Amino acid sequence: MYLFIYFCVGWKTICDATHEATCYVTLGQPAYVQLVATNTTYQMSLLKGNDRVFVFRRSKVTFQDSFNSTILKRWFFDSTNGTLLINPADKRDLGTYRVEIYDENTGTQTSNHNIQLTIKASPPTLSALCFNGERRVTCVSEEHNPQYSWSLAEGSTGVDLKLSTDNSTLSVRGDLGMTVACTVKTHSGMTSTSQTISPCPGISPVFISVWLAEIITLIALLVGGCYLYTTNSTPVMPGQKSRFLVLLLRT
Template sequence: MLFIFGLLLLLKPTVTCVEMFCRFNQTDPCYAALGHKLYLQMVTDARDQNLTLFKWIDNKIDGFINVKKNKISNEHESIKNRSEFIFNNGTLIINSVIRTDSGRYRLEIYDSTGTQTHDVNLPVIVEAPVGSVELSIICSGEMRASCSSEGDQLIFSWTLNGQELEDRNNIIHLDEETSGNITCTVNNHVSRGQKIISVNRCPVECSVSVVFVVVWSLEMMLLLTLLGGFHIYIKYCSTHTSGTTTATVTSHLTSTVTDSTSGHVVCSVSVVFVVVWSLEMMLLLTLLGGFHIYITYCSTHTSVECSLSVVFVMVWSLEMMLLLTLLGGFHIYIRYCSTHTSGRKQEEEIAL
């Protein structure tokens, strides 16, 4: 049985997206958030500068934008309706970044004589930002925390009651007794998302299984007593006949039925044997059947709760086995052996 809990939300999921500001003199790649703005600073001041920005498209370099004498020319078709250029800080702003904005850009700077003074490259990588963070706790034999979100190159981190956990996967395994606040943080190069939930130990539903074990054990022990009693009686008495007259002699815990005419013993049953045999068989059945049912219905729960259930089942089973053996075993014995005394009673009545 699988069930999910931890529905108490302490903090609404938060997602923070960074509008990336990149410079052509940086050594690291430039990351851009899909659907957001990208700032590409070419120079600190583009006034009176001659700049040409190229981009590799389909393995070919293509002119992207030209800046000359405070004017923009040859703006590439892919950014014509979603870009702007700030001259006083030399920054190209690309709005609503798309996947095809990824690629390698090349900036060339020329002096007033047309001589190239700078040539620098900058790789741009577009990533989808982190979406809404979903966090849930799952109990299925063990406690697990599962965190998910949309986005590219996701990195997961966890804290439990403020303490950072080493696991960096989106699913982590926790102790069954874990309780408190669990935080899942999801990052990539352009955004960050987080969600916190409060959890308690995995719930246990062994009470249903205990009821089933109790009912099943009661039925099976009654059946075993009946079958065992019949088996013992048939084994010891089936080959004999009562004859015309019989006599019954009881010595301690052994009952013997004797033919009054021939003096031969036709039935002898030890109550001790009945009790011991029944206890052994019922205990075996309880161990095999009861534990099988327990494992089937309780294996998903905590060891502490299940150990209490085992104690309860075992104590109850021993009490019920003893009671059923005393009641059922003696009842079966008396029922099937009492009829053999009729011959002796008749004989005594004739003698009188």
């Protein structure tokens, strides 16, 4: 039977793996795993299958090159508090590990237990936009082969809903604001994100009035410009006064 217990130290969340445990880590983020209680003197080994991850003996930690190379070091073990750090956590870290602990003075094995390291699915992201009075909310997950599902908060009635073929986009018609939640299910687990979306902005009467006034002003300027251009471009015969000049004199 696997148990998973987490506790916080400062801003760090540490998985208690001093016994049989399942630890969930987020891809790309540091993972802290407590392997040993700190009030003992010990020697220990951590194995993944038949591969040895590291050995702690005589106050010295030795990692295998397949886990920590001279170029890339992601694994660290602090013997003073018995905590393992993986930074950043990677999909390759998924699996079952075995912890073997021995009393440093007598050499007697004091613990032999398994740890299941599971990658926690990262939460999806939501984005919303308006298109022809319709709100479209898109859910995006970086996980492999995600399965999308949606839920609405209570009281979200009087709206017309439509889903895309892969269920990743929700189209909403209605004049009410609402809170929607997208849930993503993958092999890594299930996680969700919620967001409150507002109605699409409509066209107000003030906007229509201003828009019509601008159109009328523009048409008046165009008509006036065409009239002046036509008047001034008409040839003036000898002895004939320019209608434009007469118009100016009268004004």
